[in-house]
Amino acid sequence: MNLIQLKNASILFGQPPLIDGADLNIQTQERVCILGRNGSGKSTLLKVLSGELKLDDGQRIVAGETVISRLEQDPPAHTDTSIFEYVAQGLGDNATLITEYHAQADLVAQDASEQALLKLQALQEQLDARNAWQLEQRIDNVLTQLSLPANTLLSDLSGGWRRKAALARALVSQPDVLLLDEPTNHLDIDMVKWLEKTLLSFAGTLVFISHDRSFIRNLATRVVDIDRGQVTSYPVSYDKYLEQKAHDLEVEATHQKEFDKKLAKEEVWIRQGIKARRTRNEGRVRALKALREEYKARRKVMGTAVIQSGAGHRSGKRVFELEHVSFGYENLRLIDQLDLLITRGDKLALIGANGCGKSSLIKLLLGDIEPQEGSVHRGVNLEIAYFDQHRSQLELDKPLIDAIADGKREVMVNGAPRHVISYLQDYLFSPERVNAPVSTLSGGEKNRLMLAKLMLKPSNLLILDEPTNDLDVETLELLESLLVEYDGTVLLVSHDREFIDNVVTSSLVFEGDGKITEFVGGYSDAQAWYQQSQQEKPKTKKNIEKATISPLISENKATQKKVNKLSYHQSRELESLPKEIEKLEVALAALQTQVNDAEFFQQGSDITQPVLDKLQACEHDLEVAFERWEELEELKNNV
Structure with a gap:
């Protein structure tokens, strides 16, 4: 059964459209993962599904009395309320009344004065009139299920526990569809595993955004891919999705190559001389114009960031x-x-x-x-280069170009000068965005900017x-x-x-x-x-x-x-070391032959010293390689 349907749905934040004519069905008891590059529109699609964001074009159809709840991407910002009060807010109109009754009941437990009892009785009567007793029981049940202390303030909780409280707030309405935006952020591994177990036992439908591959593999029954405004459903596991997506991109590249070849041929034809114009086919001219329009409308695949680390001097062992x-x-x-x-x-x-x-x-x-x-x-x-998870090294009020280069227009990358705009393009920031304030970036973009700043050092x-x-x-x-x-x-x-x-x-x-x-x-x-x-x-x-x-x-x-056993990378390293040692031994033998030549030291020091330095470095590298090989062999034999 379809719970939510999108038909020819479009969202416009300027041009090109963020979501362009999408069709999507969300069905009962499935777990859908939404994937796509940073800025592709994943969170926007989630807000459309929840009804928080209206479509610019197309339809959103929700079946019957379907209850939809959304878990925010970030933990709750306002932390001066109790967990009970915060979770109760997930019940909408009755939240205030239930919260007041809970607080008054706690007060009566400490001070059973006549005035306090009368107020509690009045609140009870209001709850009776609204038939809202079951709602308070629902809050207690979800707090018990998630092991959350009702009267603890959010300010006393870590980020992971505040995320847990946010999940309780989303679950208390007993939703048919639960929407989650990056639910594993701020959670440690134990909490992520707990969340997986909790969500696997959820009886309704899950739609979630995540970049945690293990989390996706363990949860997703279907993948929805957002790429250049197009929303494509892959009703397969995450690993099968990766295979099919790679195949789809290869097919697209082949088609575009054939298209470009045809367009180039037609452009040559239209630019021929007077003789060609006499026999010009008007239908062919119109077809060429259509090809030009199609090429103009093409949205290229988003590139891959180019990350290079700044090479420092060799540290001590x-x-x-x-x-x-x-x-x-x-x-x-x-x-x-x-x-x-x-x-x-x-x-x-x-x-x-x-x-x-x-x-x-x-x-x-x-x-x-x-x-x-x-x-x-x-x-x-x-x-030392230090990546801080709180991104404290980024000044939010500065434009990107100044946050990276401190007002300069050139940066040094591995000893070579690069224009800062060119360098930022390596990290997928377009020239049009380099003057935008850092505060306008998404979380993923801020992390990319942090990496760009870090790798310069x-x-x-x-x-x-x-x-x-x-x-x-x-x-x-x-x-x-x-x-x-x-x-x-x-x-x-x-x-x-x-x-x-x-x-x-x-x-x-x-x-x-x-x-x-x-x-x-x-x-x-x-x-x-x-x-x-x-x-x-x-x-x-x-x-x-x-x-x-x-x-x-x-x-x-x-x-x-x-x-313990060798890790994958250690196994690969152990396999490659004999070849590396053999290569170093050949190089060392050649250098020793060169140094042992009778006429070698008759040459000037500007010629002999570099060779001697190479010989010393080669001997050192060979010694290090032998030590590493022995270390890995010993580790392997101890398995």
């Missing part, structure tokens, strides 16, 4: 070393007796719940705060705090490739499970109470180890209750190493 480090606040222990060595080239993920101490560990490493116990040793020649250590929020899948995958190929060291805080798995070589899992365990590989490797260790233990009630990623308890490092 030891980047950070922590010995017996402890840190916390009052009765909260965040880090307890941590020993950690981070070496050049490591790509390390920090995994754990919000507020578990990930940011504190980064501050300890950078020297922004000092440990309460133990010591932190920092390596030499560190050039030469670095050998990247610290990225939630870089994936709001990024479309294409840009996210490009960032993955950059980090995999990055020569320096990477510290990554992210709640995107697939992003972690694709990038890092090891993970630090924050288990709570200051305990931090290091795992080889990404999130899935840590999860696999924990699940296997649980299977090996007696299935007591306590063990079953603790079967989540958050504990990830390792009884000893030896046991952990035997269970």
